[in-house]
Amino acid sequence: MNLQFNVAARIARPVEEVFEAIVDPAQLSRYFTTGGAKGRLEAGATVTWDFHDYPGAFPVRVIELVTNRKIVLRWASDDKEGETAYETEVTMTFEALEDGRTLIAINEKGWRETPAGLDASYGNCQGWTQMLCALKAWLEYGINLRDGMFR
Numbered sequence: 544m545n546l547q548f549n550v551a552a553r554i555a556r557p558v559e560e561v562f563e564a565i566v567d568p569a570q571l572s573r574y575f576t577t578g579g580a581k582g583r584l585e586a587g588a589t590v591t592w593d594f595h596d597y598p599g600a601f602p603v604r605v606i607e608l609v610t611n612r613k614i615v616l617r618w619a620s621d622d623k624e625g626e627t628a629y630e631t632e633v634t635m636t637f638e639a640l641e642d643g644r645t646l647i648a649i650n651e652k653g654w655r656e657t658p659a660g661l662d663a664s665y666g667n668c669q670g671w672t673q674m675l676c677a678l679k680a681w682l683e684y685g686i687n688l689r690d691g692m693f694r
Contacts, residue, residue, distance in 0.1 A: 547652030552675040574681035624659030
């Protein structure tokens with residue numbers, strides 16, 4: 544078994560606007576990282592994301608970034624089982640659609656094939672699905688879906 548998932552959404556905004564809403568920590572903090580984001584996503588950078596629903600800020604390493612096309616991140620798995628910590632890999636791809644919308648797809652992979660790894664993958668799948676919903680609501684309607692959700 545290869546633990547990974549894919550989620551995707553179409554956002555009614557140009558690809559440049561959708562991409563910027565993710566790489567800019569000020570924007571990301573407005574709709575997703577409820578505890579705040581520090582550092583702009585750039586290849587080779589390590590930024591910090593904090594969530595009210597997840598205890599403590601944690602580092603996110605930017606492995607690859609192709610403007611308006613792709614972001615690859617690595618971060619600590621939430622798999623609490625086992626003696627050694629490990630990272631999973633998140634790949635976001637962006638596609639400009641003919642009608643002016645953007646298709647954003649997110650894949651995360653790399654969990655250990657254990658019950659704890661499976662549980663951690665489900666949790667992250669939920670989180671990335673929430674992120675896409677929150678991104679859509681934020682960019683299309685100016686609404687922060689996560690405001691007050693966890694605190």
